[in-house]
Amino acid sequence: MHVPAADIYLTYRCNMRCRHCFVGHALDQGTDLPKSALISFMQTARSQWGTHEISFLGGEPTLYPHVDLAIQLGRELGYRIRLVSNGGSSLLRLMRRHGTEDFDLAVSLDAASPARHDALRRPGSFRTAVESISVGRQQGRRVSAILSVGRHNLDQALDTLLLLGKLDVDHVNVHYVTDRGFATADMLATPEEWRHLRDGIVSSSGLPDVRFEGTFRPAGRSLSCAAEQESMLMLFPDQRIYSCTMFVGLPDGNAHRWSDGALIRNADFRQRYGLTAGPSGHCPAASFVNATLPRSAEAADCTIGCIFDKEFITARQVGHAAALPTIDRRAQ
Numbered sequence: 001m002h003v004p005a006a007d008i009y010l011t012y013r014c015n016m017r018c019r020h021c022f023v024g025h026a027l028d029q030g031t032d033l034p035k036s037a038l039i040s041f042m043q044t045a046r047s048q049w050g051t052h053e054i055s056f057l058g059g060e061p062t063l064y065p066h067v068d069l070a071i072q073l074g075r076e077l078g079y080r081i082r083l084v085s086n087g088g089s090s091l092l093r094l095m096r097r098h099g100t101e102d103f104d105l106a107v108s109l110d111a112a113s114p115a116r117h118d119a120l121r122r123p124g125s126f127r128t129a130v131e132s133i134s135v136g137r138q139q140g141r142r143v144s145a146i147l148s149v150g151r152h153n154l155d156q157a158l159d160t161l162l163l164l165g166k167l168d169v170d171h172v173n174v175h176y177v178t179d180r181g182f183a184t185a186d187m188l189a190t191p192e193e194w195r196h197l198r199d200g201i202v203s204s205s206g207l208p209d210v211r212f213e214g215t216f217r218p219a220g221r222s223l224s225c226a227a228e229q230e231s232m233l234m235l236f237p238d239q240r241i242y243s244c245t246m247f248v249g250l251p252d253g254n255a256h257r258w259s260d261g262a263l264i265r266n267a268d269f270r271q272r273y274g275l276t277a278g279p280s281g282h283c284p285a286a287s288f289v290n291a292t293l294p295r296s297a298e299a300a301d302c303t304i305g306c307i308f309d310k311e312f313i314t315a316r317q318v319g320h321a322a323a324l325p326t327i328d329r330r331a332q
Contacts, residue, residue: 005053006045007234008038010064016086017182018110019120020148022248024181027059031237035066039073040261041235046077055082055106059237062090071102082106084146086121087129095135104142106173107133112159120152133167145169145208149197150177150187158200158207165208172208173310174201176215178289180249185290191216191300201313214309216302225284226308227255228275246285246307247273283307
């Protein structure tokens with residue numbers, strides 16, 4: 001097994017209940033990943049799977065009781081560490097405790113105005129998220145951003161990217177919101193809306209580099225499935241391990257379980273989901289998440305692609321040529 005990058009969801013603790021969060025009511029459990037599981041997983045990934053990049057997520061990873069240990073261990077093992085945060089005050093405190101070489105930073109921002117962002121997260125969250133990005137840049141960290149887009153914020157997506165460009169982030173991961181966790185079906189953008197947003201990004205100036213999720217792909221293009229290849233593993237607080245976050249919340253959606261320092265395969269996962277695109281060409285999880293989504297894609301002459309299939313749209317390409325699709329197994 002070769003896993004270049006792995007995600008560790010340190011905790012289900014979170015100080016927000018974001019409107020589009022795919023983790024959903026699991027946050028109410030407040031479960032923390034056991035410290036022993038954290039240590040053994042990180043050691044095994046480095047020594048046996050060739051993993052060199054680790055992303056810490058949650059919940060809100062800065063609320064994890066052992067977050068400093070996680071960062072320190074990652075440094076000792078030679079990992080490149082990325083922390084994915086909602087940008088609250090706990091992140092600001094963590095950044096003051098750690099040097100710029102300890103971790104890269106990714107902060108979520110959902111709208112260009114405080115009122116819209118705060119309505120999706122909580123009052124005051126826009127201010128702290130922007131402050132966290134600014135402080136991270138001032139400290140010399142590599143700072144990226146995450147913009148999760150649905151009909152709830154589609155009208156502000158370009159303005160949000162423009163703001164993030166002014167904040168000088170390294171790049172922005174633009175995600176398609178599916179109706180999992182707290183998100184509902186009315187939040188899903190149509191294939192036409194998603195392609196229109198992509199075209200708007202390509203033709204706009206002043207934006208940062210964008211990694212655009214290739215949710216809807218031209219029909220007939222072959223699918224590379226991350227879950228089938230097991231090119232990335234995602235450890236959750238309950239010690240379930242997923243090979244793709246699209247399966248989180250689905251019955252037997254975890255490919256493995258971490259137990260006593262060992263990877264235990266879940267045979268029911270492959271039996272239930274098949275993990276091949278088949279004649280439809282869609283992501284294997286798509287119809288299980290929302291049966292109407294593949295039909296909407298087919299009506300628009302598209303297929304549902306892998307969430308790790310990113311299109312890199314760089315600032316220097318804007319207004320000239322479309323970016324080329326690229327597989328990015330880390331940019332979640």
